[in-house]
Amino acid sequence: MVRQKWAQALLCVFISILGLGINGGPVFAQTEEVNHGLIEAHSMSISADAAILMDATNGETLYNKNAHKQRPPASTTKILTAILGLELGRPDELVVVSEKAAAVGESTIHLDPGExxxxxxxxxxxxxxSGNDACVAIGEQIAGTEKDFVRLMNQKAFLIGAKNTHFVNTNGLPNKNHYSTAYDLAxxxxxxxxxxxxxxxxxLKETEIHFIEPDFFMNLRxxxxLLWNYPYTDGVKTGTTTAAGKCLVAAATKDGRQLIAVVLNAPNRFGDAQKLLEWGFSNTETITIAQAGDVVDVSREGSEPLMAFVQQPLQVSVLKKDEEKLEKKIQWTRDSHLPIDGGEEIGVYExxxxxxxxGSTPLYAECRAEIFDGWDLKGRLTNLIEGK
Structure with a gap:
C-alpha cells in the first residue's frame, strides 16, 4: 500500500511538468525574473539580510535585496510541505501518528504515538x-517516509522554479544542507x-483542530x-531558528492586487514585510499589455485578411511614474514568404x-493567408504597433 501511494505521489509531481494540474491545483506559466527590482535595495531601510517583493500576478520582482542568496529558511519550509499535503493527499485521510513523528521536538502540536x-x-x-511533528506525520502519510516525501519536495520546488533550494526535512529544522532563497520562497x-x-x-488568526482518537480539540494561534496588525494580509508563514534568524513569507491583497514579501534573517521581520508591501501598493502597478485571446489586425485593404492573436497574457509591473513611458513593439520572427498557416507563430509582442x-509574448496567425501582393509583412507589423 505504501509503495503504491509513493508511486502515485511521484507521478502527480511529474504531471505538473505537463501542465495538467494536481487535484485541481494551479498551473501557470513561470515568469523568468526580468529585473533586479524597480529601485535600488539601499534606497529602502530594511533590516533583513535577504528580501524580495514579488508581484503575485506575474511573478516579477519589485524589490530585491540579496534575493538569490542561499540561507536557512527555518519553518518557511512548511509552505511546500503544506502544498504537497494538499495536492497529493485527501483532506479526510485518517493519519495514525508514528513514534518518529511524535518524537520531533522544538515547535510542535504535541503529537503522541498512535493518535x-x-x-x-x-x-x-x-x-x-508551526508544528514540526505535524510535518513529519504529513510526509509519512503521503510518501511512506519523511525521506521519500522530501524527495518529492525537492522535485516540486524545482518544477515551480525554485532552483536554488534544497530541503533535507519537512519542517526546516537546522541542517547545513537545508537551504532556500527569498526568491524561491516567494x-x-x-x-x-x-x-x-x-x-x-x-x-487563520486562530482556529482549533480535532483529534479523532482520543477525541479532543486543540486551540491554535x-x-x-501581520494578521492582526495589517488588514490586507493573506498569511503566509513565519520561521525562526538561531541559524536562520527571524524569517517571514507574507502576502497581502489590496484593491484586487496581491503582493508577496519575503524577509530572511530580519530582526524587524513584521515591520520589514509591511513596509515592503505598502511601498509596493503605493508606488507600483501591474499593467496588462495584452490579454490571452486578444487579436491584432495586420491586414491590408484589398488583400486577404491576416489577424494575429495573443495566446498568453502579457503583464508587466512598473513604477506608477513610469507607466506613460512604456513602449509596445511587435517583432516579426517568421520569414515573410507566403502562405502563412493558421496557428503559425509569426511574431512577438513586446x-x-x-x-x-x-516582457514579451508570441503572436500567432489566426487563419491561413495566401496573397499579399508583395507586401512587406515585417514592415507592416512594426508600423501597426507604432500607429503608422
Whole structure:
C-alpha cells in the first residue's frame, strides 16, 4: 500500500511538468525574473539580510535585496510541505501518528504515538502553529517516509522554479544542507496562494483542530502578527531558528492586487514585510499589455485578411511614474514568404521601458493567408504597433 501511494505521489509531481494540474491545483506559466527590482535595495531601510517583493500576478520582482542568496529558511519550509499535503493527499485521510513523528521536538502540536487525526488538521497545525511533528506525520502519510516525501519536495520546488533550494526535512529544522532563497520562497508562496485550501489556512488568526482518537480539540494561534496588525494580509508563514534568524513569507491583497514579501534573517521581520508591501501598493502597478485571446489586425485593404492573436497574457509591473513611458513593439520572427498557416507563430509582442525589454509574448496567425501582393509583412507589423 505504501509503495503504491509513493508511486502515485511521484507521478502527480511529474504531471505538473505537463501542465495538467494536481487535484485541481494551479498551473501557470513561470515568469523568468526580468529585473533586479524597480529601485535600488539601499534606497529602502530594511533590516533583513535577504528580501524580495514579488508581484503575485506575474511573478516579477519589485524589490530585491540579496534575493538569490542561499540561507536557512527555518519553518518557511512548511509552505511546500503544506502544498504537497494538499495536492497529493485527501483532506479526510485518517493519519495514525508514528513514534518518529511524535518524537520531533522544538515547535510542535504535541503529537503522541498512535493518535489519529485527519490530514487536513495536520496541515493546519503545521501552518498555523508551526508544528514540526505535524510535518513529519504529513510526509509519512503521503510518501511512506519523511525521506521519500522530501524527495518529492525537492522535485516540486524545482518544477515551480525554485532552483536554488534544497530541503533535507519537512519542517526546516537546522541542517547545513537545508537551504532556500527569498526568491524561491516567494515562488513557492505564489504557487500555494493559487490553492484555495492553502489560502484559507494561512489567513487563520486562530482556529482549533480535532483529534479523532482520543477525541479532543486543540486551540491554535497563528504566529504571524501581520494578521492582526495589517488588514490586507493573506498569511503566509513565519520561521525562526538561531541559524536562520527571524524569517517571514507574507502576502497581502489590496484593491484586487496581491503582493508577496519575503524577509530572511530580519530582526524587524513584521515591520520589514509591511513596509515592503505598502511601498509596493503605493508606488507600483501591474499593467496588462495584452490579454490571452486578444487579436491584432495586420491586414491590408484589398488583400486577404491576416489577424494575429495573443495566446498568453502579457503583464508587466512598473513604477506608477513610469507607466506613460512604456513602449509596445511587435517583432516579426517568421520569414515573410507566403502562405502563412493558421496557428503559425509569426511574431512577438513586446513591451519596453527606457530601452529595456520588460516582457514579451508570441503572436500567432489566426487563419491561413495566401496573397499579399508583395507586401512587406515585417514592415507592416512594426508600423501597426507604432500607429503608422
Amino acid at each position: 489519529k487525526i485527519l490530514l487536513y488538521e495536520l496541515i493546519t497545525g503545521a501552518m498555523v502553529k 515562488l513557492m508562496a505564489r504557487y500555494g496562494l493559487q490553492i484555495p485550501a492553502f489560502t484559507s489556512i494561512t489567513r 497563528n504566529t504571524n502578527k 513591451v519596453w521601458l527606457n530601452e529595456k525589454k520588460l
